Structure formats: C-alpha cells, structure tokens
C-alpha cells in the first residue's frame with residue numbers, strides 16, 4: 123500500500139489533533155524519576171507508557187533514537203515496537219536520528235527509516251545537512267517514493283548552533299537560509315504542504331532575523347525547545363510570524379516529567395496542546 127505524501131498526512135493530523143509533537147526521550151534521569159531501573163526493562167516500561175498515554179491523541183511522536191541505541195540491540199527492539207505501536211494507534215512517528223553522511227551511506231540511513239520494508243520504518247526522520255544538502259538526496263528521493271518525510275536541521279535550538287548555521291556563504295546568504303532555500307525548492311507546488319521540513323528552534327527569538335531566515339518553505343517547521351529548554355508556546359508567534367501555522371512544536375521532558383501516571387501525561391500534553399492552539403490562533407492571520 124502506498125502512503126499519501128507525508129505533508130498531506132501531517133497537515134491532516136495537525137488539523138485533527140493539533141500540531142503538538144511529543145518526544146520520547148528516555149533519559150536515565152527520567153527513568154529514575156519514574157521509579158524505573160536504568161536497563162532494558164525500565165526502557166521498555168517507559169516507552170510503552172508514553173505510547174499508551176499519547177499515541178491516540180497527539181499528531182506526532184518523536185522517539186529520540188540515541189536513548190534506545192545506548193541499550194544496544196535490545197534497545198533497538200524496544201524502539202521498533204514503539205514505532206509500530208504508535209503508528210497503529212494513529213500517531214505519525216518522526217524518528218529523531220539526525221543522520222548525515224556521504225550520499226552512498228546516506229542511502230542506507232534512508233533505507234533504515236524510510237523504506238516500508240524496514241523494521242524501523244517511520245513516517246519521517248531528522249537529518250543533518252552538515253555534509254552538504256546534496257548528500258541528503260537519497261533520503262529526499264526515497265521519502266518522495268514512500269510517502270514519508272525528512273526534517274533537515276536548519277536553525278537548531280541550542281546556542282552552539284549559530285557558529286555553523288549563521289555562517290555566511292560567499293554569495294552573502296547564511297548556511298541556515300541556504301538550507302531553507304533548498305527546502306522551499308523541494309516543496310514547490312506541493313499542496314496542502316510539502317513533505318520536507320526544517321528544524322527551527324522555538325528558543326531562537328530574534329536570532330532568526332540575524333540568520334536572514336525566510337521560513338516560508340511550504341513545509342513543516344519542527345520547533346523543539348518548548349518546556350525544558352525555556353521556550354513557551356506563547357513564543358511561537360513571535361519567533362515564527364506568519365509561518366506559525368506550519369509549526370510542529372516539540373516538547374519532550376516538559377511532558378515526560380509528569381509520568382509515569384498515564385492520566386498526568388495526558389493532562390500535561392493536553393495543556394501544551396491548548397497553549398499551542400491559542401498561540402497559533404493569536405499569531406496566524408492566515409490560519410485555516
């Protein structure tokens with residue numbers, strides 16, 4: 123069965139469930155806070171609880187692969203199960219893997235996350251363009267074929283990112299602005315929106331202008347940084363302007379710290395979702 127394009131599926135999920143993305147980030151400290159052991163049993167219980175609590179209500183769940191990889195093959199098995207269960211319950215799964223390599227190796231990363239035959243098949247994956255946007259081509263092409271999406275790091279939420287992302291190229295455009303230009307070209311003509319997203323931190327405030335960033339890429343903008351990193355939903359209209367209706371805000375620890383109680387996780391995600399909805403309505407005159 124061929125999937126509809128990711129951008130179409132994501133827009134529908136955002137309309138039906140609201141745009142919130144919740145991260146599945148099983149930090150060792152969170153496992154401890156939840157009264158779980160820092161081992162495969164704790165990892166499995168944590169992950170299963172988050173999926174059970176949220177996969178039937180949030181638009182996107184974003185497992186952070188590193189927290190599973192640190193447990194080796196058994197951690198990956200937990201991740202595989204989480205992806206399948208979350209998708210089954212109706213959430214889109216964005217695999218946060220931040221992969222990037224030369225094209226021929228990128229093809230293997232693409233196959234891992236975006237080929238429907240793979241055990242880790244996800245609706246979308248995060249990638250790093252530090253080897254050059256063109257090195258991402260195998261992932262961009264496979265996404266088009268399989269109805270999946272790719273989120274390219276453009277302006278990350280951490281303060282260190284500016285060193286690379288604000289760097290100015292020979293023609294005068296910043297590295298970040300160049301990535302956004304590539305994505306705009308990739309998404310041209312797609313409706314209701316394209317499947318190629320940019321990662322733009324919700325924490326960035328005025329520094330977006332410093333990077334000369336035009337966020338109108340006709341694709342989704344993953345905005346991490348709400349909650350533990352200090353940004354709030356109310357910041358979204360200020361940071362994203364008219365592009366706010368294309369923003370998929372991510373919260374990880376801000377929600378996860380309310381576990382292991384399922385009702386408390388749901389209540390927290392619901393609160394963030396309400397705040398995001400209010401912020402998008404206040405800031406997006408073209409919101410539909």
Ligand SMILES: O=C(O)c1cc(=O)[nH]c(=O)n1[C@@H]1O[C@H](COP(=O)(O)O)[C@@H](O)[C@H]1O
Nearest residue numbers: 145186248278279321346350351373374375
């Ligand atoms: O691609 C990402 O998801 C990402 C990009 C970025 O610029 N900043 C960022 O924090 N993230 C991820 O988003 C999540 C943020 O988690 P919290 O700070 O706990 O909400 C982590 O999984 C990060 O790896």
